[in-house]
Amino acid sequence: xxxxxxxxxxxxxxxxxxxxxxxxxxxxxxxxxxxxxxxxxxxxxxxxxxxxxxxxxxxxxxxxxxxxxxxxxxxxxxxxxxxxxxxxxxxxxxxxxxxxxxxxxxxxxxxxxxxxxxxxxxxxxxxxxxxxxxxxx
Numbered sequence: 449x450x451x452x453x454x455x456x457x458x459x460x461x462x463x464x465x466x467x468x469x470x471x472x473x474x475x476x477x478x479x480x481x482x483x484x485x486x487x488x489x490x491x492x493x494x495x496x497x498x499x500x501x502x503x504x505x506x507x508x509x510x511x512x513x514x515x516x517x518x519x520x521x522x523x524x525x526x527x528x529x530x531x532x533x534x535x536x537x538x539x540x541x542x543x544x545x546x547x548x549x550x551x552x553x554x555x556x557x558x559x560x561x562x563x564x565x566x567x568x569x570x571x572x573x574x575x576x577x578x579x580x581x582x583x584x585x
Contacts, residue, residue, distance in 0.1 A: 465498065471515055473506050481506035483515045485523075493526035495519055512546065513579045520570045527569055534562040547576035 468486040472479050481501025488495045497519070501507060519525045532539050534552060544550055548566035556563025 469518075471518065473501065473511050475503065475506070481511075485519065487529075488523070490523075493524065494529060495523065495525050495527075496529045496531070498530065507542065509579060516568075516573055520573055525570065527567060528573075529568075530566045531556065532564045532566060533557050534564050540564050540566075546578060547572045 465484050465486040467488075468484050470485070471483045473481040480503040481499065483497060483499040486496050486498065497515070499507075499515070516528065519528050530543060530548065532543060533556075534540065540550070543564075543566045546568070548568045549572075550564050550566045553563050553565055555561065556565070
């Protein structure tokens with residue numbers, strides 16, 4: 449799964465993300481996307497998330513809820529971080545709409561390739577109003 453996500457992320461130089469956990473998403477018959485959770489620091493309660501899909505409709509509300517419920521409810525993280533090439537305008541927009549705070553970092557992906565670091569706290573996730581599932585608190 450991590451290799452699929454790596455292959456789908458433009459200019460990703462990671463092949464296996466090191467020690468990681470991954471969640472795959474299918475359309476019923478084939479794998480269409482996934483999340484890789486890596487650079488986990490349990491003491492700080494921080495994890496990095498990389499995700500990608502090969503179908504525009506793979507990133508549904510239930511899929512997002514499952515991925516971030518894993519991060520905040522199961523792992524007990526207090527912060528999720530994602531790095532996105534600034535040129536991936538749609539991905540940057542989706543991440544911002546989901547409640548992440550964003551900072552542009554020049555050359556994060558190499559010379560002439562700016563990136564966006566996005567951060568989502570557990571409190572912001574629970575308050576984002578994006579999911580009816582947040583009834584639990």
